Amino acid sequence: MQRDWNEELQSCREFPHGNPQERILRGRALYKVTCDFVDAAVKGAVGVINRCIPPINPTDPECFHMYVHNNIFFSFAVDSDYEDISKDHKPDCQNGSSRSTKVSSPDVITKPDANHGKSAEVVDSKSEEAQLADSEQATYASANNDLKGTKAYQEADVSGLHNLAMAIVDYRGHRVVAQSIIPGILQGDKSDSLLYGSVDNGKKISWNETFHSKVVEAAKQLHLKEHVVLDGSGNPIKLAATVECKGIVGSDDRHYILDLMRVTPRDSNYIGQEHRFCVLRPELIASFVEVESIKQSLKQKVPDAPVASTSDAKATSVEGDDKSEESSVHTHEENDNSSSEILFNPNVFTEYKLAGSAEEIAADEELVKRAGTYLVDIVIPKFVQDLCSLDISPMDGQTLTDALHLHGINIRYLGKIAGMVKHLPHLWDLFSTEIIVRSAKHVIKDILRQSLDHDIAPAIAHFLNCFVGKVLGASTKSSLSNAQSKTLKGHENSQTQKSTKGPKLSHAAVSRKSLSTYSHLTSDGIWFSIKEFAKSKYQFEVPDEARLSAKRVAVLRNLCRKVGITIAARKYDMDASSPFEASDMLNLQPVVKHSVPTCTDAKNLMEAGKVRMAEGTLNEAYALFSEAFSLLQQITGPMHKDAANCCR
Template identity: 25%
Template structure:
């Protein structure tokens, strides 16, 4: 829905007119003159600024090594500021001007060179691995159909009969291969700070010396100075860049560096250089496995060379910031217009981001201070020994640290929406959240200071709550004209806090000698047995506690549920006003993939349609106006109820609720709770499943599933209901079951971590826990203990899923579990970093002590960005789905501008806006601009979110399609295969996104002339869509059409006709004859029929065959966008 335009104030100097006439962004060529007088042409966007040009130069092979420079323009002059818009530069021609270094900039320059060459050493797995003998058959095991390395769901994935799988089972050990250039000779072996004395007298402009060893070369000492770098004692050879100096003085380095740059261009000539990465993924870079006790940092985070884990607040400057006052000022800032909210939201974003960074850092420090003092033994580790909270006050921040219980049945008492008031009952909390939701506006997050000022951190068996206490007096007396002075985030918001950098290393006992490494890898059998028994006891005790647990009477409510409920009621009202006539003639669209219980939603709609115009529509009690006509609802009782709500709400909130025209203002809180529950069960849950079935939403893992449910106000405890409603959507059922299993196992791992008394025992205990939870089935292993462990975890799953999710466990669920997906989910939720290798989970001891590298903090806080920006994004998505591309581009552009203004151009929250606008522009045919935006999104996602984050995964897939449309097919195939590898690792081959990606792979193989390979992928996609979505789903039609195209390239036109007829039939039934996609299919069918006739004529007359190449000119709209429509 498009947002309503706010009441704009009169603007001086024609500002308003300018905004209305704003031109949409276009691709812009930026010419940059390098210091060596060569000219580079960069592809930018007309809305880019100088900061964006600097980022483009950083990912260009000719300039990625340059760091200390400014940009000048012949008209605007030298040292252009980062905020200057490049569209204002006429001509768009810039020059790089080398600037002098400070010591800090010189250190950053060294770090950049180390970063650029790191891909030659950091990401490659050494071939002669030091592993015990039994592991030599790991490769053979990974190729077995049922091996855990295959990550196939239920063995139903690829190909038929004795064929090889459609896609080779992904190996976790190959995770970093996409970024590895280890086949090349490293240009640099090492760079170290030199301890040698200066050969010449050290001058004032000299900063420090470094010892550099290049490939096949002797160490050379280089001096870093204000003007650049020079070999010790040879000042005359000074060069502004370290790369320039080494190229000038060492031919071996020059050759190796050129080879690396050439490889970068071959990898992707448009950018996306493999450097700047951070250790932010659950599997660590392979270089870490060589020195796990040290955890060699990637250059970006190497503190030796000025790097860090990102974020702000490490310097302690903000420890005593007046948080209470500033959060109160935020809540009082003007916010009536979109312009006012943008100013306020920028302040809120900066302040809240700083608060979260400082809060997390201080919480981790407080926890780490407690870890050595925890003397409790395994026998006493039930949470009682250290149940007394540790409290610390730092300025306005109050930090409360408690020891977690070593009981997997215990529920977390700490929630973001209730942590400020621990004495509040569940009933009161549900009521408070619902009232917040039904009265929410664009300022709901900022005005809820109690929740905004809370961060919850879990780490190493402790939970820390950081909060800024409310000051009731201050919130009422703070004058709105006060302002908050806060610095902007550097580099456009990039390099946000990487919480993995605050890891607790678990391999501290590993010393340097090879013997110690060998001992570490082959765990002591007695120690292994002791920790295994320890874990079994925790599971057994927790299960007894869980079985005796009384059910919670009150259902919790998320505030988002109230907001979605109000929107649903308003949509109902507008539909009744607008669509009475159209409802009479329009058939209700049937969406395949809905379970039998979805009938509830259809019945609600039917009842309201049948009884429209009559007051008898009281059956749908989620609509509050239905009881207004009853005689017992007198004016006095209505006024009483309004008075109760007025007391519970602020005047502005109550007025908003009244003006929403939903009638909710006339209900008592108890009535509202009851109606909200009914809306939840009868409408919200079935609507979620309907959107899953239509692929409006397409989750690929537990994280995306959780996000989709939480944004609609749905609780994860409803996963059992979602499974029942999704009985025609096996991929959704599989995702839900996997998420429930992950959550069940998460509690066990957390309990084990909390129970360990000595941090040196942590790695072994976690490894034993993972071996029990992810161990083999009894029939896969003859070990008697395997059967006991299997029965134990099976019993735990049965009890936990019934108690927490109301789902009865079935034996067939075990057969469909993808162990790598569960392992990945566990590592995300618990905070584990593992060695990157193939784990053979068909054996009872797949995980060793040496595999568990570290524990990283898990933290939660509310998201604070721009509600207006998110609304614009949703509007853009809606217009895209409706095919209104001009409106989609317009709203997508506005959304991006809003999020850039609030969050910064390179913050992780902005990446989603780049990605959506790229998809929208792709559908308009502007592939160049779409590619530029998607490359930006991918660069941000890889560095800020993680290398296997769902958004990163999606960027790979979408970017591949864009490259294909630009006719860079081999490059496209490289990126789509990366997307496919990650999809197989997370959601497996039986998923609509995987099937859609198969179609895209087929298009690319087809473009390379491999039609037979393409057909295999297309048939696999068709089988997958038929199995998951139904034989008459739009995505199934997409598969039929893609096969028809491929067959036409093989000149099998009669078969093309058959497949296209099926496509047309499905689209006519689903979309109607007027839809553009249906019309496309009709045109294609006519084309294939004409070609079939030509072919028959040619066969009869002996004339040359018709030209088949025309068939590759384009695909059906629903094919072309098959991967892209699943962007939610």
């Protein structure tokens, strides 16, 4: 019997939570239902990628197929730029079919193709493959941002405002987004169900007073500003969220909010259409708001104080950052009134038209710029200082990622931080290795995406031999597969110029040809792709000696965890030219990102316990950690990483 995931989830969220015991019962029910949903979503996504589940729109191109299985909606994470190249896109209310902000793209002429449905001839100097590579990166970013936005609204926990259970599954180079289904969204007329936001990139913006009041309540907790935008006809619309978000009423009369790609404002250090999904992390926004509120309270207490110099202001900000990291729950409550006045307009630095005076728009943009400056000038140097003083001691790629996110630093700043710790060999090795592994992950995903079922193990083994060993070939650059060249925009442009002299192949012919090209990959070609990707994504120049550092078990383990590869546990000769065989590849597991809720009460107790431990009051810290562990045992059970952290 199939479970109604949405009804179970929303019913659990409607449980009373006025006292601690009610919150424990509600948290336990939410955790159980969400974990069961993630398990079902992983199984369904694997079935979708393995083509065991039929699509609900089989006449569309394969990359636009959508699936419903076990009351879960599955869709490939496809960006609107990709859709513009392949076919005319028809937006839909259901999340996933219009996943990202649509931007201007080159003119496209579509014509039928016997083997591949529709192929696109792009009338532009930029090649189609290069645009697909850009679109793929934007797709990954938009899906990640959507998941972060869903988590943010879950934590806001506004009564009457619902969101969907969501999971992102990466498997065999594909990214599948799994969501619970809004009741009635797949049947009947969907035009009347949209109450809030836009499905056509701001040309027509829907608005509902009841829905808006709920979004405003959530926006206060997310530090978002109620502002006015103009639709395509020039009509002013008051919003408290991004234009592309969608508020939908289901057949169960519940209000759902979807497409939450930009819950936080854009990163002012990455402005431009190519960086349209570069947004600030929620942790950074919370830290910035708290530091600014402390500054405001100090100014109110000392109104006649002289204006501080730039260096003094930075020092004050660093002190404020320390206080924000070590503040207790009581300090946070005291600053709620002042911090509520620091609100961000999420639609600044976008293509949407903002209403209001020029001064107001300039003030909103200046606030976002200050947050970006705070990240680069205060947070990152403080993070590097903590690394050097061993206050933060990441041991591998996962702990490094967790530490960066905890401080509100995006992964795209890895290259910048690596340049700041170049004088410390152990930190330089940690950061450079993480950049190399993340770049290699994208290269191998391109290979897996175009490999047949029976070629998965040989393709992985050959890639690892190229990555770790020394696989030679006649020509380095010419032996790059279509999958690799699609990853690199600059390299693809050069390849396109070379191929203009020869006959033009259709997209389907190129795809068929690239299915077996993994065997022609070379070590030099793989590392060329990795270096180019690291330079493009992280602004990092991979040193030549990095190939020697890749011959380590720790690097291999990091890469396997990120891609989901299971290899045989034996001693490999890393100095051999081909240390791996196809028989060593035991399995390929899906890698999952999910929206399983966290226990807020236990989290606050753990943070307070860390503060007490830093102050040296060990008895109070022990009592707080014990209470947090007791809560986690009742909600998540003892087999949970937060429960383990309480027992350290």
